[in-house]
Amino acid sequence: MKKTLLIALLLVPFLGISQTKKSIDGFLGIKFGSTRAAVIAALNAKGGILDKKESTVNMLAYKNIKLGHRTAGAFVVKFIDGKAYEADFVFDPGLDAHTIEYFFNLVNDINENYGAGDIKKTFQEPYNDEDDDGIKIGAMKDGKVSYATYWQSDNKNTIKAVIDESLAVLLIYQDADLAHESVKKQKAKESSDY
Helix, strand or coil: CHHHHHHHHHHHHHHHHHHCCCCCCEECCEECCCEHHHHHHHHHHCCCEECCCCCECCEEEEECCEECCEECCEEEEEEECCEEEEEEEEECCCCHHHHHHHHHHHHHHHHHHHCCCEEEEEECCCCCCCCCHHHHHHHHHCCCEEEEEEEECCCCCEEEEEECCCCCEEEEEECHHHHHHHHHHHHHHHHHHC
16 A cells, blocks of 8 residues: 555656646747737847837837847737737758758757647658758758648647748747737728728
């Protein structure tokens, strides 16, 4: 009896750890739904520099934003009805040859916090996953190979990492409900234009 209880008590912490997955509630410690003023204050406190020329009523553009040890080449926060619903990081891996490695290192870092993401690789003929990275890089520039990884938490909020055709690595955090609201408002606006 004592052995059974002891084994059960020893396994509880391991079972709890293996089942934990951090919820996607925001970005850089900033909650989705935060006001523009709250986002500006938080990003300024992190050393970010607001790019007033690129910012609009529904979007803030920042320079000097870090995610862990990585500095984003560009960073944008999008708003709907004054609430933050999306944050886009754009990372430059440096040399083209480092793009795929950079992407997977970033994915591994995100996996540590949110659990294993869903990796999607697409290849158009004649390319395949067996090609060396140099060939894949050229194919990515031509839009014939793509890499993406997706995370979704129970609240339906998402993170997406992709390599775009310019070989930038994009990381997008998004609140599902507010993003849906943004799409509805955009469609209504477009419809009213006609």
